[in-house]
Amino acid sequence: MNEARLYIRLLETSIRSQLQYRASFLTGVAGQFLVTAMEMIGILALFHRFGTLQGWTLGQVALFYGTISVAFAIGDALGTGFDRMAALVRGGDFDRILLRPRTSVVQILGQELALRRIGRLAQGLIVLGAAVWILEPAWGPAEIALLVLTVAGGAALFLGLFVVQGALTFWTTESLEAVNAFSYGGVTAGQYPITIYEDWFRRFFTFVVPLACVSYLPLTLVLGVEDVLGLPAWMRASAPLAGPAFLAAALGFWSLGVRHYQSTGS
């Protein structure tokens, strides 16, 4: 059984046990949907009051918001195992992962696929649909491909953030809220066009955590609007690759962390 099939096999197990607790699964999905729906209503109210957001129309903001929401929902669902690392490391149960002849990454990935993230995913897709409905864009295959690439790059980026967060537990299982701020804060920040933020914030989310590369930069190209940073089109089109690049770096950091794992005394 290769790693991909093993991953599917592990997920089957996780999904089956999630469905065992059906009530909690359904409330989880509903909860996710509600939380994000509330956010959306907030945005609508904002537009109702001001008409545009620093020159961005409702349809455009909906495209940003929907893209990032879908990407985050996917990254978050895949990365749940990494999000749970603190408990695994604190209790010494990571021992078990290392005793098996498989990469720790596939085992942690396979630990859990959070199905309740379907709530957020559905909501993101609805917003994306709404964006298309409002914008009535004349997209060709190139634009649609770039949009899909952007979502994939975003999912990889968010997964990478969860990997980094998980890797940090090898050094400390405390004060991880700080890292959580990057993933959960990142999704909130990325839901809006990055031009509305201060310079330093923009730079951080372009070069350190390349969030702009999986939202603002390619999406301006999809929307056919000017990019205030003035980057050439080819750079904006390939920007989503920063997502997988970030994930690769995160996995490198993960291997470093595994060597630092201390287990527990008993």
Added chain:
Amino acid sequence: MSQIVVESLTKVFRIAERRAGLRGALAGLVRRRNREVRALDGVCFQVGRGELVGYIGPNGAGKSTTVKVLSGILVPTSGTCEVDGRIPWRDRRAHVRNLGVVFGQRTQLWWDLPVVESFELLRDLYAIPADRFRAVGDELTRRLDLGGLLNVPVRQLSLGQRMRCDLAAALLHEPGVLFLDEPTIGLDAASKLAMREVVRTINREQGVTVILTTHDMDDIESLCQRVLVVAEGKILCDGSLASLRRTVSSERHLIVDLAEGISWNGLDGLPAREVEVAGGRVRLGFDPENVAAAELIGRLTARYPVRDLLVENPPIEEVIAKLYAGGKA
């Protein structure tokens, strides 16, 4: 050539000290104070293929740490070890494919799954061929009497039931090397015997190399030809149980049941020492190099009417306790 080679293995744990109170916690964020625990301090030993070695020592001696380093879970601070020519933490996946590990304190099974599903997951993780899986699974189920447990979720098993399942889980992929860290902890007498029997069989019949950590000296006496004693992260001695006894003390015990109505009036010049006097039973310690058992018995019976006599070694627990304390009898 030895299968397992351990050289000057050292493991230092750095523990961030927590300071009390909010102010302490905030200070800890800025500058961490670390405390060091030297769990292993230059451990050296070698184990040949097919050996069954006991690895004993007092609490906190570094036994579990050694097992974790040898399993590839922990990276040592310095020193090295090789199993079948592989460095465990560097070549982890190839290494653990041929390794079974049981930690008595913690299960390797999936908490929420029935035992049989855990086994099936292990089959896929280790890529065990279906026919081997069936044959080995059936054999272990029979030997460890798991028949009634296979469909029970792991979290519902008693400690002893779980331990038997854990041993089976560690053997499903037919490893050539087996590490057992306190595998008999909390087991009842029958389960202990079953566990030992399985370990003995796979060692004798399949030539599996076993390192066994335990605080139960019966495990050691019934299984191990060779014992390593570790204390404070260093190997204290290495040899057979008999040679361990000799390093602590060559003393043997003579148990005397005095005849009805006779009371013990002290050694009175006999070349021995009183270990215990309880009613009509007296336990004497003597050094066989100093006085032969026959001579001691002769001189004793000349002085006291005796109903029964027994010569034996001091209980192994006593020997080990002395060894751990670093004392000589």
